[in-house]
Amino acid sequence: MGKNLRQAMFHEMEQQELFQQAHGYGQDYVDKFLDRHVYPDATAISNLASFHEDMPETGGDGAQIMQQLHEGGSPATVSQIGGRYFGFVNGGVIPTGLAARLLADYWDQNAALFVTSPIAATLEAVCEKWLRQLLGLPERVVAGFVSGTSMAILCGLAAGRYRVFQNAGWDINKQGFNGAPKVRIVTGRHAHGTVVKAIALLGFGSDTIEWVDTDDQGRIIPELIPQLDDRTILVLQAGNVGSGSFDDFEQICDAANKAGAWVHIDGAFGLWAAGSQTLSHLTRGAEKANSWSVDGHKTLNTPYDNGIVLCDDVQALTHALQASGSYIVYGDNRDGMMFTPEMSRRARAVELWATLKYLGRQGVDELLVGLHGRAVQMARELDAAGFTILNDIVFNQVLVACENDDLTNRTMAHIQSSGECWAGGATWDGGSVIRLSVCSWATTKQDITRSVQAFIAAKKVALEEAARA
Numbered sequence: 001m002g003k004n005l006r007q008a009m010f011h012e013m014e015q016q017e018l019f020q021q022a023h024g025y026g027q028d029y030v031d032k033f034l035d036r037h038v039y040p041d042a043t044a045i046s047n048l049a050s051f052h053e054d055m056p057e058t059g060g061d062g063a064q065i066m067q068q069l070h071e072g073g074s075p076a077t078v079s080q081i082g083g084r085y086f087g088f089v090n091g092g093v094i095p096t097g098l099a100a101r102l103l104a105d106y107w108d109q110n111a112a113l114f115v116t117s118p119i120a121a122t123l124e125a126v127c128e129k130w131l132r133q134l135l136g137l138p139e140r141v142v143a144g145f146v147s148g149t150s151m152a153i154l155c156g157l158a159a160g161r162y163r164v165f166q167n168a169g170w171d172i173n174k175q176g177f178n179g180a181p182k183v184r185i186v187t188g189r190h191a192h193g194t195v196v197k198a199i200a201l202l203g204f205g206s207d208t209i210e211w212v213d214t215d216d217q218g219r220i221i222p223e224l225i226p227q228l229d230d231r232t233i234l235v236l237q238a239g240n241v242g243s244g245s246f247d248d249f250e251q252i253c254d255a256a257n258k259a260g261a262w263v264h265i266d267g268a269f270g271l272w273a274a275g276s277q278t279l280s281h282l283t284r285g286a287e288k289a290n291s292w293s294v295d296g297h298k299t300l301n302t303p304y305d306n307g308i309v310l311c312d313d314v315q316a317l318t319h320a321l322q323a324s325g326s327y328i329v330y331g332d333n334r335d336g337m338m339f340t341p342e343m344s345r346r347a348r349a350v351e352l353w354a355t356l357k358y359l360g361r362q363g364v365d366e367l368l369v370g371l372h373g374r375a376v377q378m379a380r381e382l383d384a385a386g387f388t389i390l391n392d393i394v395f396n397q398v399l400v401a402c403e404n405d406d407l408t409n410r411t412m413a414h415i416q417s418s419g420e421c422w423a424g425g426a427t428w429d430g431g432s433v434i435r436l437s438v439c440s441w442a443t444t445k446q447d448i449t450r451s452v453q454a455f456i457a458a459k460k461v462a463l464e465e466a467a468r469a
């Protein structure tokens with residue numbers, strides 16, 4: 001590194017102008033959060049071409065880099081911090097969580113070990129305890145703080161894999177799959193794609209999955225679950241990504257526990273229902289599972305990159321993730337890397353802690369009841385406007401269709417380009433649907449009504465277009 005470059009960086013640290021600039025742009029972005037075009041317009045997207053430069057030979061200027069990022073980047077963002085983004089299951093951001101993350105970014109901590117970051121380790125330990133209390137999980141449950149639910153599912157199923165092979169007298173870490181005893185994976189037809197991905201990554205082979213048929217809401221039909229035993233992993237779902245439905249944990253977990261099977265619950269956005277006095281009936285019995293995956297960045301509205309694996313079998317989780325065993329020392333201080341596949345990690349528990357502390361139990365309930373209420377309103381108003389609602393609105397998801405697939409797809413395309421709101425497509429029961437996920441605290445009753453108006457206008461244009469076609 002040349003002397004001038006280092007001097008420039010010292011100067012930038014001391015003067016802090018770059019940070020003020022970033023802060024100013026951030027404020028500018030947040031100022032417009034309610035009126036922003038919900039999805040970037042065509043100009044913003046085509047302007048992204050300016051980023052496709054060759055790798056520069058010589059260093060640039062920090063202030064100019066920040067300017068380019070704001071001018072070209074901010075308009076090309078998806079405005080999910082406002083109240084009218086209903087795509088996927090994405091979630092907004094609670095200001096205190098965002099602010100905590102900004103501070104943690106200045107800290108630039110490595111959350112691997114207590115010695116690499118005492119504050120990160122402490123906040124992980126606090127979050128672990130609070131999550132147990134909030135979600136009603138047993139005392140022995142431990143938490144790993146990972147990037148998202150994809151990774152959390154991988155960890156939960158890796159723990160399950162370790163345990164069911166141990167039950168069969170086999171150490172999967174040491175002995176591997178060659179010549180291994182047979183173990184089984186059972187899940188519902190509506191399991192999320194990331195569950196299938198984790199099963200494949202863990203070497204089970206997705207063709208070996210024993211699929212269980214589901215009802216019209218995507219819930220596993222308990223009577224159709226095959227015979228379980230202590231060499232079987234069963235994956236259930238809290239929050240179907242289409243309908244928002246929940247499996248019948250009480251009944252299924254009792255039977256699975258009796259058989260000694262490992263139960264994982266994919267609760268990416270739905271497990272939070274367990275933390276709401278009003279909605280916890282949806283997750284009744286979920287505490288009887290062995291591992292759970294959930295995202296802070298969805299329903300809880302933390303900033304992105306905030307997934308959590310929870311596990312009631314600390315030995316299975318740590319042995320599955322630290323195959324060498326040599327790291328596994330259960331000390332007084334928490335070493336976060338024991339519960340995650342990664343070693344170095346961002347201190348993501350900082351914003352999770354701040355969000356949980358800001359909301360408290362009552363705030364979590366209010367947040368979830370609000371999302372549910374807005375989803376119910378959305379379904380009611382769309383139904384009154386002649387759209388078909390395909391699911392029971394038990395949580396925050398709404399599946400909408402028009403009279404036929406062509407009209408549904410055309411209507412969705414016009415909604416997406418309207419900038420008024422944004423919703424994505426999916427298939428449900430073999431047909432095209434528009435899927436709405438109400439998962440931001442910022443969505444108001446007015447946002448719902450305004451979005452329904454956008455649906456009505458889009459369908460009108462779609463009908464005209466279809467008549468011409």
Ligand SMILES: *Cc1c(COP(=O)(O)O)cnc(C)c1O
Nearest residue numbers: 089148149150192194241268295
């Ligand atoms: C979003 C989601 C996932 C994947 O979570 P990521 O945080 O995107 O990795 C898995 N399962 C369900 C039900 C989801 O909604």
